[in-house]
Amino acid sequence: MxxxxxxxxxxxxxxxxxxxxxxxxxxxxxxxxxxxxxxxxxxxxxxxxxxxxxxxxxxxxxxxxxxxxxxxxxxxxxxxxxxxxxxxxxxxxxxxxxxxxxxxxxxxxxxxxxxxxxxxxxxxxxANQASEKLERQQAAVEDSRTAASNAGLVYASSAMQRVVDIAVQVAKSDIAVLITGANGSGKEKIAEVVQANSQLADAPFIKVNCGALPADLIEAELFGAEAGAYTGANKKRIGLFEAANGGTLFLDEIGNLPYSGQTKLLRVIQTGEFQRLGSVATIKTKVRVISATNSNLADAIAAGEFREDLYYRLNVIELQVPAMAERLDDIMPLVHHFLPNRELSLSAENVLKSHTWQGNVRELENACKRVAVLKPTGIIEAEDFAFNEQADNAMQAGSTKPSVVEPTKEALEAAMREHQGVIARIARHFGLSRQALYRRLDKYEIPY
The missing domain is CATH 3.40.50.2300 (Response regulator)
Structure with missing residues (x-):
C-alpha cells in the first residue's frame, strides 16, 4: 500500500x-x-x-x-x-x-x-522507480559482462550470468571465495573475474593446483625454504604465499590438498604469518585467498579428509559454477569462440546441443580443436564431431562403470519424479544422451 x-x-x-x-x-x-x-x-x-x-x-x-x-x-x-x-x-x-x-x-x-x-x-x-531499477540492473549486467569478457569468459546463459554478477559484487571486498563446480566448468575463469574486478587487480595473482603439490614438498611450495632445508635445496626458495603478498592466491582443487597441508594452510590464513622451511624467522603476509574444488567438501569433512575449520575459513562466499547441462545457451557462443569464422550446419548445432558434455567446457573445447584439425575448411557437419549414441552413453575415460542398462518404464517414471522432469539430469542418471532418453520416453508414452 x-x-x-x-x-x-x-x-x-x-x-x-x-x-x-x-x-x-x-x-x-x-x-x-x-x-x-x-x-x-x-x-x-x-x-x-x-x-x-x-x-x-x-x-x-x-x-x-x-x-x-x-x-x-x-x-x-x-x-x-x-x-x-x-x-x-x-x-x-x-x-x-x-x-x-x-x-x-x-x-x-x-x-x-x-x-x-x-x-x-x-x-x-x-514508473520512475521501475525504470531506474531496470536501468541499474541493465548497467550492472553490462558491467559484469564486460568484466567477464575481459577475463576471457564466454557465456550467454542466465545461469552463468548470475554467477558472474555475484563474482563481480564480491570482488570489491577482500573476503575469501570458494568456487565449486564440476571439472572443466570454468572455475578458474570465475576466479579471474573476481581478481580482475578487485582492488588487487594490479597486484600479484598466483595460481596453484593443490592436487599437483608433492606431499613432501607442500610446505616448501606454500611457504618457501632456506638453502639446505631439504635434500636438493641449494638456494633459498620463495614460497607461494610470499610471492602473492599484497595480492591474491588462487588455490585450485583445494579438496586434493593433503591433511597435513591443510593444517599449515589454516595457520597462515588465521594469523597471516609463516616461517620458511628451515627458518625460525616469522614472515608476515597479507593475501586474499580464492579457492576452487570439484569435490564435495562436506562429504570430505564427514569422512575426516578435510578440516572443517579450514572449510569455513575458505568458504565465506561460495560461487557455484553450473555444469554445461545447466547452461545449454552457452554451447554455441563457446563453439564460435573455439571455432571462429567457421560455419556449422543445423544438424551440427543440434548434435552439440543434445550431447551430454560430461567434461563440460573443457570437453567442448577439445571437440572443437579436434574438428579444427580434422576439417580445417568448409561447413562443419554433425558427423565431423564423431558423436553417436554409443559414445554419448560412454562414461569418461578411466571410468570403471559398466555399460548402460536399458531402463524400464517404471525406472524412467521414478527418475522423472526424482529429478522433477529435468531431462539433463535424468539422462545423466541413466548414462543416456538426451536424444536417446527422448526416444525411450516416447516409446513408453511418458509425458515430458
Whole structure:
C-alpha cells in the first residue's frame, strides 16, 4: 500500500486529509512536527508528502515549510512533495516549484483535484522507480559482462550470468571465495573475474593446483625454504604465499590438498604469518585467498579428509559454477569462440546441443580443436564431431562403470519424479544422451 505523509500543524486538516486518502486506499501517516516528518521520510518508504508551509501559530512567512521542503529534497530528490497552505505567496510558490515541488495548492482544497494529482504522482513515481531499477540492473549486467569478457569468459546463459554478477559484487571486498563446480566448468575463469574486478587487480595473482603439490614438498611450495632445508635445496626458495603478498592466491582443487597441508594452510590464513622451511624467522603476509574444488567438501569433512575449520575459513562466499547441462545457451557462443569464422550446419548445432558434455567446457573445447584439425575448411557437419549414441552413453575415460542398462518404464517414471522432469539430469542418471532418453520416453508414452 502506498504511504502518504501529511505534515500540518492543524489537527482538523490532518483528520480531513487522512479520511479522504484512506477511503481511496492510501496508507496515511500524519504529524504536526517538521522534525518528526523528516524522521518518517528517512525511515519509511513514503510515496508522497503533503506539507503545510507554516507550523507555528501566527506565522505566515512560509519559511518553516520552505526549510522542511529543502530538507526533504536533500533526503530524497525524487520524493514528490505537494505544498498546501492558506497563505499563498506567489513568488515563494514559483521558487519552490522550480526547486522541484510538484504542486502548490491553496486551502481550502478541491478533493477531486487533489486526489487526481496524488494518483498521477504515485503512478508516475512507481514508473520512475521501475525504470531506474531496470536501468541499474541493465548497467550492472553490462558491467559484469564486460568484466567477464575481459577475463576471457564466454557465456550467454542466465545461469552463468548470475554467477558472474555475484563474482563481480564480491570482488570489491577482500573476503575469501570458494568456487565449486564440476571439472572443466570454468572455475578458474570465475576466479579471474573476481581478481580482475578487485582492488588487487594490479597486484600479484598466483595460481596453484593443490592436487599437483608433492606431499613432501607442500610446505616448501606454500611457504618457501632456506638453502639446505631439504635434500636438493641449494638456494633459498620463495614460497607461494610470499610471492602473492599484497595480492591474491588462487588455490585450485583445494579438496586434493593433503591433511597435513591443510593444517599449515589454516595457520597462515588465521594469523597471516609463516616461517620458511628451515627458518625460525616469522614472515608476515597479507593475501586474499580464492579457492576452487570439484569435490564435495562436506562429504570430505564427514569422512575426516578435510578440516572443517579450514572449510569455513575458505568458504565465506561460495560461487557455484553450473555444469554445461545447466547452461545449454552457452554451447554455441563457446563453439564460435573455439571455432571462429567457421560455419556449422543445423544438424551440427543440434548434435552439440543434445550431447551430454560430461567434461563440460573443457570437453567442448577439445571437440572443437579436434574438428579444427580434422576439417580445417568448409561447413562443419554433425558427423565431423564423431558423436553417436554409443559414445554419448560412454562414461569418461578411466571410468570403471559398466555399460548402460536399458531402463524400464517404471525406472524412467521414478527418475522423472526424482529429478522433477529435468531431462539433463535424468539422462545423466541413466548414462543416456538426451536424444536417446527422448526416444525411450516416447516409446513408453511418458509425458515430458
Amino acid at each position: 502506498d504511504k502518504i505523509l501529511i505534515v500540518d500543524d492543524t489537527p482538523a486538516v490532518l483528520q480531513a486529509l487522512s479520511l479522504l486518502l484512506e477511503i481511496h486506499g492510501y496508507d496515511v501517516i500524519t504529524t504536526t512536527s517538521p522534525e518528526q516528518a523528516l524522521q518518517y521520510a528517512n525511515q519509511l518508504r513514503v510515496s508522497l508528502v503533503i506539507q503545510d508551509m507554516n507550523f507555528t501559530g501566527d506565522t505566515t512567512s512560509g519559511e518553516e515549510g520552505k526549510d522542511l521542503f529543502y530538507q526533504l529534497r536533500k533526503l530524497d530528490p525524487h520524493l514528490p512533495v505537494i505544498l498546501i497552505t492558506a497563505w499563498t505567496d506567489l513568488e515563494q510558490a514559483i521558487e519552490l516549484v522550480k526547486a522541484g515541488a510538484v504542486d502548490y495548492i491553496a486551502k481550502p482544497w478541491d478533493d477531486q483535484k487533489l486526489l487526481n494529482t496524488i494518483t498521477n504522482l504515485v503512478a508516475l513515481g512507481k
